[in-house]
Amino acid sequence: MMNRFNPREPLALSSMVVCALALITILSALAFEYVGGYAPCHLCLQERYAYYFAVPAAAIVFLMTSNWAGLARVLLGIVALAFAANVAVSVYHVGVEFKWWEGPSACTGGAASGDWRELAEQLRQTSVVRCDEPALTVLGLSLAAWNGIVSFALMAIAGWGVAVTRAASEEHYDL
Numbered sequence: 001m002m003n004r005f006n007p008r009e010p011l012a013l014s015s016m017v018v019c020a021l022a023l024i025t026i027l028s029a030l031a032f033e034y035v036g037g038y039a040p041c042h043l044c045l046q047e048r049y050a051y052y053f054a055v056p057a058a059a060i061v062f063l064m065t066s067n068w069a070g071l072a073r074v075l076l077g078i079v080a081l082a083f084a085a086n087v088a089v090s091v092y093h094v095g096v097e098f099k100w101w102e103g104p105s106a107c108t109g110g111a112a113s114g115d116w117r118e119l120a121e122q123l124r125q126t127s128v129v130r131c132d133e134p135a136l137t138v139l140g141l142s143l144a145a146w147n148g149i150v151s152f153a154l155m156a157i158a159g160w161g162v163a164v165t166r167a168a169s170e171e172h173y174d175l
Contacts, residue, residue, distance in 0.1 A: 012065045014161025015076055018154050019058035025150050026051035032136065032143070041131040042107040043093040047147050050086035054079045054154065069165070077162045083155035090148030096132050097142055107131035 026048060032038045040048075057079050064072035096103030107130055129135075134142035141149075 010161050010164040011069060011072055011076060012062055014157050015058045015061035015065070015072070015079075018076075018079060018158050018161075019055055019062065021150070021157075022051050022054045022058065022154060025147075025154075026055065029143070036136075038135045038143075039129045041129040041135075042104055043089065043096065043131045044129075044144065047086055047089050047093065047144070047151075050082040050151060053082050057082075058158075073162050073165050076158050080155050080158035080162060083151045083158065086151040087148050087155060090144050090151055093131065093144035094142065094148065097134050097144060099132065103131045 029040070029044075029048060029051075033040055057075055061072045061076045061079070064075070092101075093103075095101050134144070136143055138146060
């Protein structure tokens with residue numbers, strides 16, 4: 001008997017890989033923060049949103065593949081889009097770090113007021129983690145750059161699962 005390709009397999013595999021890699025990535029970021037003492041900036045915190053969404057969503061996709069493959073494929077597509085958005089935020093953050101463009105005033109030292117005394121008082125009262133200065137570089141890349149690379153890989157893996165599952169299901173039902 002000939003084994004037929006199960007269109008659900010790439011969906012399950014890609015969701016497992018995305019879930020595992022996203023979990024490892026966010027736990028690593030939290031370890032840098034709590035164990036290493038590297039405080040995240042405003043943009044770093046925004047870059048975590050995709051991971052906070054993707055880990056449980058990819059786990060749900062994995063659990064849904066056997067009974068609700070179509071819905072699971074849609075959810076995995078949303079995970080891929082979340083990581084695509086995260087790539088854009090990472091590119092923006094790297095651009096801020098390299099001073100290619102202005103970053104948000106909340107973390108680059110800008111102030112709404114032109115009064116230097118007011119700015120000095122604001123700085124005394126708050127501790128600002130700067131977005132335009134990498135706190136740590138690994139192999140010559142900032143953590144924002146590494147986040148962009150990892151997010152792109154996770155987007156590609158999730159996208160692959162969606163695309164292969166769609167193509168396989170079209171072949172499977174095309175009589």
